[in-house]
Amino acid sequence: xxEHKDKNQQVSEPSAAGFYTARDYLSWQTEELMELIRxxxxxxSPGPRLTHQxxxxxxxxxxxxxxxxxxxxxYAPLDVYLIHPGENWKETRNIVQPDLCLICxxxxxxxxxxxxxxxxxxxxxxxxxxxKDLGPKRELYLEYGVKEMWIxxxxxxxxxxxxxxxxEFRILPILARGQTLQSPxxxxxxxxxxxxxxx
Amino acid sequence: MTSxxxxxxxxxxxxxxxxxxxxxxxxxxxxLAPLDVYLIHPGENWKETRNIVQPDLCLICxxxxxxxxxxxxxxxxxxxxxxxxxxxKDLGPKRELYLEYGVKEMWIxxxxxxxxxxxxxxxxEFRILPILARGQTLQSPxxxxxxxxxxxxxxxxxx
Numbered sequence: 001x002x003e004h005k006d007k008n009q010q011v012s013e014p015s016a017a018g019f020y021t022a023r024d025y026l027s028w029q030t031e032e033l034m035e036l037i038r039x040x041x042x043x044x045s046p047g048p049r050l051t052h053q054x055x056x057x058x059x060x061x062x063x064x065x066x067x068x069x070x071x072x073x074x075y076a077p078l079d080v081y082l083i084h085p086g087e088n089w090k091e092t093r094n095i096v097q098p099d100l101c102l103i104c105x106x107x108x109x110x111x112x113x114x115x116x117x118x119x120x121x122x123x124x125x126x127x128x129x130x131x132k133d134l135g136p137k138r139e140l141y142l143e144y145g146v147k148e149m150w151i152x153x154x155x156x157x158x159x160x161x162x163x164x165x166x167x168e169f170r171i172l173p174i175l176a177r178g179q180t181l182q183s184p185x186x187x188x189x190x191x192x193x194x195x196x197x198x199x
Numbered sequence: 200m201t202s203x204x205x206x207x208x209x210x211x212x213x214x215x216x217x218x219x220x221x222x223x224x225x226x227x228x229x230x231l232a233p234l235d236v237y238l239i240h241p242g243e244n245w246k247e248t249r250n251i252v253q254p255d256l257c258l259i260c261x262x263x264x265x266x267x268x269x270x271x272x273x274x275x276x277x278x279x280x281x282x283x284x285x286x287x288k289d290l291g292p293k294r295e296l297y298l299e300y301g302v303k304e305m306w307i308x309x310x311x312x313x314x315x316x317x318x319x320x321x322x323x324e325f326r327i328l329p330i331l332a333r334g335q336t337l338q339s340p341x342x343x344x345x346x347x348x349x350x351x352x353x354x355x356x357x358x
Contacts, residue, residue, distance in 0.1 A: 130313055
C-alpha cells in the first residue's frame with residue numbers, strides 16, 4: 001500500500017483490532033478515508049455513491065447561501081476531532097467525518113479540521129452506514145453536544161431533524177418533498193425539502 | 200396507486216410479516232396490504248368517511264373492526280414502507296390521519312437504508328423514538344410481544 005520512505009521508523013498502519021487515538025490517526029499514511037469511534041476504526045463503506053453525492057451536493061447548495069459569519073458550512077471529508085472543552089485533541093479517540101457540518105466558533109477551525117463539536121451535522125445514510133450513523137456516531141454527537149443532527153434517507157428522500165434537548169435528541173416529524181425544513185436551532189436554515197433531492 | 204412497488208419494498212413487507220404475524224395472538228392479527236382501512240371515529244358511519252387508506256401492514260386487535268370490505272376503524276399499529284414516490288404522502292397527510300384517528304403506533308421503514316422509525320401516540324402527538332438500524336433490537340413500546348432484531352426485517356446483505 002505505501003511505497004514511500006518511512007520518515008518515522010515506527011509508522012504503523014491501522015488495523016481493525018486496534019484501539020487508537022488522534023496521535024495514531026495523524027501518523028498513518030493510508031489514503032483511505034476512515035473514522036475513529038471510541039478508538040476503533042470504521043472505514044468508509046464502498047459501493048454506489050451517486051445518489052449520496054447528488055444529495056450532499058444539493059444540500060450544500062441549499063444551505064451555504066444561508067450561512068453567515070461567524071458560522072461556516074463545511075463539506076466532507078473534514079476531520080472532526082471530538083473533544084470536551086479543555087481536552088487535548090491529540091488524545092481523542094473520536095474523529096468523525098460528517099457529510100456536512102456547520103461550525104459557528106471560528107476557534108474550532110484548524111488546519112487539520114475541526115477541533116470540537118460542530119453546531120450541526122448532516123449525515124446522509126447508505127445501507128452500509130446506517131448502523132454506524134444511527135448507533136455509535138449518534139451517541140458521540142449526543143455526548144459531545146452537537147445541537148442538531150439531520151439524518152437524510154436519500155432514496156426515499158426524507159430528512160429527520162434531531163435536536164439536542166436536556167441531553168437527549170428530540171426527533172421532529174420526518175420531512176418529505178413538499179414540506180419545508182426549518183431548523184429549530186438555526187432560524188436562517190430553512191428550505192423546501194425538494195431542494196435537497198435530485199429532480 | 201401508481202406503478203407497483205419495487206422488489207426491495209416487497210421483500211421487506213414479506214420479511215416483516217413473517218416476523219410479526221407469529222408474535223401476536225387472537226384477538227390481534229396482522230394484515231398485509233392491500234386491505235382497505237376505513238378511518239372513522241367511534242359512532243361515525245363508515246360509508247360517509249372520506250379517509251380510506253391501505254397501510255403496508257397493520258395490526259388489528261378488535262375483531263369488531265373486521266368487515267368483508269376491510270377494516271372499519273383505526274388499526275392499532277400500522278407499518279409504512281417508504282418509496283421515493285410515496286414518502287411525501289406517507290409522512291404528510293397519511294401520518295396526520297393516523298394521528299387523528301388514534302393509531303397507537305406507526306412504524307416508518309426506509310427499505311434502502313434499512314432503518315425503522317417508531318412513532319408512538321402520546322398525548323395526541325407522535326413521539327418519535329431513536330431511529331433503529333441493523334444490529335439493534337426493535338421493541339414496540341405499546342406491544343411488548345413485538346420485538347425483533349432489525350436485521351431480520353431486511354434482506355440478507357447482497358451488496
